[in-house]
Amino acid sequence: GIQVEQSPPDLILQEGANSTLRCNFSDSVNNLQWFHQNPWGQLINLFYIPSGTKQNGRLSATTVATERYSLLYISSSQTTDSGVYFCADGDDGNKLVFGAGTILRVKS
């Protein structure tokens, strides 16, 4: 099955800084999604982005399906952005394969 590799595994930022998180996929991208997991465990869906670019406030994501990778951009980071960021993909939007995640810590 598809394998998902995320980088970097850990990231520490000063409040206000920008960052880029990356996902590489071993197979073609079908239902790529980005999630943020808060400290209480809830996974929040940030983007459904099998291709192209989307923006939502300070967050944006770009997927280059032909090259099997996706990028998540966080601009002007805030302490509330801290948590774990996951990307996931699958043939079916319900049966997703997740990466190991990027742990983001934003310091004030």
Next chain:
Amino acid sequence: DAGVTQSPTHLIKTRGQQVTLRCSPKSGHDTVSWYQQALGQGPQFIFQYYEEEERQRGNFPDRFSGHQFPNYSSELNVNALLLGDSALYLCASSFLGNTIYFGEGSWLTVV
């Protein structure tokens, strides 16, 4: 509009016991999936229910079973609990299978 709701939020069980976790999907959603997330790892797909039938299954033993009811709510049952079953169990729902929404999860500790 209520999102995905799960119960209970936390529970502790003894090895060998059985546990049932419950999930109500987001309003308008008809497909429910269950994931297991061990500490420090990404979620792993257990199975998916649609029209009251298990449609897809991940690499989990038969001790893990489920059910979907006519109102689209779902249960996850785990029999003969092992210490390694300790994890966060996440329910997700969707409609037409693209964007999925997760509940807050049920934290299971097996002692």
